[in-house]
Amino acid sequence: MTASLLVGQFLSGLTTSMFLFLIASGLSLVFGVMRVLNFAHGSFYMIGAYLAWQVVTWLHPVGEAFWPAALAAGLGVAVLGAVVERLLLRHLYGLDELYQLLFTYALVLILGDAAKYLWGTGQLSVHRPPVLDGGFQLVGNTVPYYNLFIIAVGPAIAITVGLVLSRTAAGRMLRAASADREMLDAMGANVGLIYTGMFAVSSFLAGLAGALITPMESIVPGMDVQVIVQAFIVVVIGGLGSFWGTFWGAMIYGQVLSFGILILPEFSLFSVFALMAVVLIVRPWGLFGRPIR
Amino acid sequence: MRLRHLLAATAAALLLPVAALAKGPIKIGFPIPLSGPTAVYGVPILKGAELAVADINAHGGVLGRKLKLLPRDSKANPAEAVRLARELIVKNGVQFLAGTLTSAEAPAVSTIAKENHVVFVAPSAKTYELTDPQNFHPYIFRTASNTTIEGQAGAIIVAKWKNVHTVATIAPDYAYGHDAIAAFVAELHKLRPDIKIVDQEWPKLGQANFTPFITAQMAKHPDAVYCDEFAGDFISFVKQAAPLGYFKAIHDRLADGGEAGSIDVTRTLGKAYPLGIWTDAYDPVLWDGPNQPPADKAFDAKVAKALKIKYGSSWAIQGYVTIQAIAQGIRKAGTTNDTKVAKAMSGMTYTTPLGPRTFSAVNHDANAGEYWGKMVRTPKFPYAVISDPTYYNPEPAGH
CATH class of the missing domain: 3.40.50.2300 (Response regulator)
Known part of the structure; x- marks a missing residue:
């Protein structure tokens, strides 16, 4: 194995990791703060991809229309998420977790059919923004600028969210909400608003991830279910509800997948599932999670 | 007088089911993915099949009877395709089966066709295992290419x-x-x-x-x-x-x-x-060269109109030729009896917009490149x- 090969494969893994982190971060935040396992997170991601395609088509099929489209997709899905939380999910907080799971699963089916109705069953594609066309050479590998952009966006979001959680008043509220919701409520904080905001932020991240994937992957029905499985693996490896756990979970997932392919090309996904199995046996609460009392 | 009326009525009543059956449409069950990622191809294939049914019915149908397509969403799931195939035969009384998309669905539905002695024509599944000696039976046919x-x-x-x-x-x-x-x-x-x-x-x-x-x-x-x-x-x-x-x-x-x-x-x-x-x-639709058969040109224009997409789809042809093959098999056999139709289709050459194709008499695969x-x-x-x-x-x- 040459250095060129190792670097190339490492960068592939890193691109995979950062995309998965973008998707899984919202899933992890909502579970950490609200204790809701949101199956429909992948559906929000899919809606984000379709919205980005729609806005790009409206504005201009080529050119830098991609950037406002990505932002619009994130914001559009954030609004959708807020509406879902306010009108529907809110009624299920006191109930058994099974009801929330059933509800978000129903949402997967509803949003899947809605996307099929609005955008049809055909495959769609969005071009790379021209400013990130091309790439540069690194030890014999071509690194596309767009991949580099994704590799930068992941840590940027991680650091931003990390800072908000640890340094701001809103972050304190969120941590308090995750620790003891009733107490926070009794102290006069508007927990309802915190939850809606949290769900909207998580939806924004899903929608943004969906939009940012479009220059690399086709938009097809079923992309929602495909991604949610991977996002769950990342969250489980990192530890349910641990934000930084999700970041490192994604990092590990990407590299294990990438080098797994190199070593055992005929068992491409085996390495990832094997990793999850090992983590679940050794540390059922995940690498960075805490055992549930 | 009365007795004669009664006899006539009884005779009519006895004959009625036969007459109705003879005049009713010939039903073809069509399980195919209409949702999920593979609907990309399921939808245009079904559209092609619908166009074939419309064309054949506009020319008087087959053996004086109309064709009727019963489409179902198989969700690209073999278990669901099998369930639908059974239901179509038992509940809806279809005489023929066509459809399925993937190489997982088609072999599953083929077993149902074998069990029930119903002709089944696969427009898209390519795995050679569908018609290899272990899985071959007299009722399975394929208009698709193969692996x-x-x-x-x-x-x-x-x-x-x-x-x-x-x-x-x-x-x-x-x-x-x-x-x-x-x-x-x-x-x-x-x-x-x-x-x-x-x-x-x-x-x-x-x-x-x-x-x-x-x-x-x-x-x-x-x-x-x-x-x-x-x-x-x-x-x-x-x-x-x-x-x-x-x-x-x-x-x-x-x-x-x-x-x-x-x-x-x-x-x-x-x-x-x-x-x-x-x-x-299967059909380039946009032909960069003079070799597109005129019949295919006319067909592609119809597909584009039916799908409401400019230039239509390269997959509709597979649904179209599948229904055509069944119709030509029934005509050749002169009956809708599946065993006789299957016998007629074995080795049969059928016309398609892209020229003639022939089912092998050995494994019933079309010579479809x-x-x-x-x-x-x-x-x-x-x-x-x-x-x-x-x-x-x-x-x-x-x-």
Whole structure:
């Protein structure tokens, strides 16, 4: 194995990791703060991809229309998420977790059919923004600028969210909400608003991830279910509800997948599932999670 | 007088079911994915089948009876396709089955056809196992191409390329991909024993992240690649491979047997289509050359109108010829009795908009090759097109 090969494969893994982190971060935040396992997170991601395609088509099929489209997709899905939380999910907080799971699963089916109705069953594609066309050479590998952009966006979001959680008043509220919701409520904080905001932020991240994937992957029905499985693996490896756990979970997932392919090309996904199995046996609460009392 | 009336009424009542059956439509059950990722092809295939039914009925139907299509959403799930096939036979009383999309669904439905003695025609599933000696029965027919034809066509094309000493493959990790690659490798070894296979990648079907597979393959520096990615997966593959310099590294020497020359794919990729690669389509729709049969031109115009998409779809033809084959089989047999129709269809030559095709008398596979060529851009068409589409049908039916 040459250095060129190792670097190339490492960068592939890193691109995979950062995309998965973008998707899984919202899933992890909502579970950490609200204790809701949101199956429909992948559906929000899919809606984000379709919205980005729609806005790009409206504005201009080529050119830098991609950037406002990505932002619009994130914001559009954030609004959708807020509406879902306010009108529907809110009624299920006191109930058994099974009801929330059933509800978000129903949402997967509803949003899947809605996307099929609005955008049809055909495959769609969005071009790379021209400013990130091309790439540069690194030890014999071509690194596309767009991949580099994704590799930068992941840590940027991680650091931003990390800072908000640890340094701001809103972050304190969120941590308090995750620790003891009733107490926070009794102290006069508007927990309802915190939850809606949290769900909207998580939806924004899903929608943004969906939009940012479009220059690399086709938009097809079923992309929602495909991604949610991977996002769950990342969250489980990192530890349910641990934000930084999700970041490192994604990092590990990407590299294990990438080098797994190199070593055992005929068992491409085996390495990832094997990793999850090992983590679940050794540390059922995940690498960075805490055992549930 | 009264008695005679009664007798007449009784006779009429006794005859009624027979008469009604003779005058009622001939029902064809059509389970096919209409939701999920594979609906991309399920929807146009069904549309093609509907057009065939409309055309045949407009010309007086078959044996004086109309055809009636009963479409169902199989969700590309073999268990669901089997359930629907059973229900269509038992509850809806269909006399014939057609449809299914994937190489997982078709063999499953084939067992139901065998059990119930119902003719089943597969328009799209390519795995050779569908009609191999272990699974063959008198009622199974295939209008689709098969993995043997596809892999061999790919090998013939790759074998002609100059300065190719090493070849890599990439294909989806299920029956279709493995069967087609096996056929490709076997044929290539025969044609060019000097060429070495240096890498084989197997991404999962629908797994949109191709980047690690692409970089792993590039690290082996193949001179050329044979690929069986199709539909949305092919699009994701291209969008990730092109910026990584993949096509440049292999000098565009990639052959793809997954119908990547379909108008459905070229339209979606637009200017991002990797020019210079070789690929195929059942019906190129945009023909860069004079060889499009006039009947196909007329057919493609009808498809575009019915689907309400400019240029329509390369897949509708498969639904159309499937219904045509059944109708011609019934006409030849002179009855809707499945056993007699199956006998009539075995070895039968049927007309299609792309010319005559023949079901093998041995395994009931049609001698259906595909149109191959190099992908180019010409001023005449808005999308990449197959340059001078050439019909490749290397294997005489009966493998």
